[in-house]
Amino acid sequence: MTVPRVYVQSMLLAVMCLGQFVTEAVSLQEAQATSIAESGPEYRAGMKRSESRPTVHQLHPDQIQRSLLQVLEREMAGKVQAIHAVVVDPLDPMKVPAGHIGLKVSPNGVEEGLGRRAFHVQININGEQWQTISAIADVSASIDAVVPTRVIQIDSLLEAEDVTLHRIKLTDLDHQLITNVKDAIGKSAVRPLQTNNPIRLGMIKKPYAVRKGDRVSIEARHGGLSIQVVGLARSNGELGQTTTVANVDSGKELRAKIVGPGAVRVEF
Known part of the structure; x- marks a missing residue:
C-alpha cells in the first residue's frame, strides 16, 4: 500500500512545529527558574519587610465614651442616680498602634457638672503613653x-399617699430637689404643689404647731412649780420655735417656746 506524498509531507510539518513548541516551553521554564533564582534573596527580603509592617488598630468613640462615664460616675457619686455622656468629638475612629489600648481621662481644667464638657484623653499602648x-x-x-400624686394646696400637710418618686432629668447638679419621701411626709406646703412636678426644699416646711389666733395651753414653770393657764397665740410657729402668747385671764403677753401642737412653755 502506497502512502500519498501529500499526507507524508503534512505529518513531517506537524512534527517539526511540535518540536519547536516544546523547545520554546522548556526555554521559558528555564528562564523563569533562573529569574527566580537570581532575584530570590531580594524577593524574600521584600516579603519579610511586608510581613514586618506594624499592624494598625482603631480606637472607636464608644471606647472613649465608656472611659468618660467611669470618670463621671466617680465625680458625681452620691449626687445622681444615672449619668449619660455622648461624645461629639471625635466622631470617627482613629488609627493606633497594635497592642493593648488603655485610656486615662481627666477633665479639662476645673470644669465640672453637666452640659458640654471637654476632657483630656491619654492613650496608652501596652502600658506606654502614646x-x-x-x-x-x-x-x-x-x-x-x-x-406629688395630686395637687397640694398651701399649708396642707403631706401624707404618705400624697407623694412618690419619679426619675427627673437634671439641668444642674445644684438642684435642691427632695429625693427621699420621708423628708416630705408630715411637712406642709409653702405654695400650691402641682401633680408630678418635683418638690424642692423651699416648697415645703415643718407644719405650724401653733397658729395665730389659736387657743394654746401655757405652762409656766419656776423651779419645781408648774402652773397651766389658757392663752391665745399672737403668731404662727413651728415646734421648737419661740412665739408670743397672751394670757386670756390677764391679757399679759409672754414669750413662750412651742413644745407641741397647741402647747407652749414659759420659764421663770
Whole structure:
C-alpha cells in the first residue's frame, strides 16, 4: 500500500512545529527558574519587610465614651442616680498602634457638672503613653425626685399617699430637689404643689404647731412649780420655735417656746 506524498509531507510539518513548541516551553521554564533564582534573596527580603509592617488598630468613640462615664460616675457619686455622656468629638475612629489600648481621662481644667464638657484623653499602648487627645462630650444626669400624686394646696400637710418618686432629668447638679419621701411626709406646703412636678426644699416646711389666733395651753414653770393657764397665740410657729402668747385671764403677753401642737412653755 502506497502512502500519498501529500499526507507524508503534512505529518513531517506537524512534527517539526511540535518540536519547536516544546523547545520554546522548556526555554521559558528555564528562564523563569533562573529569574527566580537570581532575584530570590531580594524577593524574600521584600516579603519579610511586608510581613514586618506594624499592624494598625482603631480606637472607636464608644471606647472613649465608656472611659468618660467611669470618670463621671466617680465625680458625681452620691449626687445622681444615672449619668449619660455622648461624645461629639471625635466622631470617627482613629488609627493606633497594635497592642493593648488603655485610656486615662481627666477633665479639662476645673470644669465640672453637666452640659458640654471637654476632657483630656491619654492613650496608652501596652502600658506606654502614646498620645494625648482632646474629647468633647455632652453630659447629662437624672435623679429620683419626690413629686406629688395630686395637687397640694398651701399649708396642707403631706401624707404618705400624697407623694412618690419619679426619675427627673437634671439641668444642674445644684438642684435642691427632695429625693427621699420621708423628708416630705408630715411637712406642709409653702405654695400650691402641682401633680408630678418635683418638690424642692423651699416648697415645703415643718407644719405650724401653733397658729395665730389659736387657743394654746401655757405652762409656766419656776423651779419645781408648774402652773397651766389658757392663752391665745399672737403668731404662727413651728415646734421648737419661740412665739408670743397672751394670757386670756390677764391679757399679759409672754414669750413662750412651742413644745407641741397647741402647747407652749414659759420659764421663770
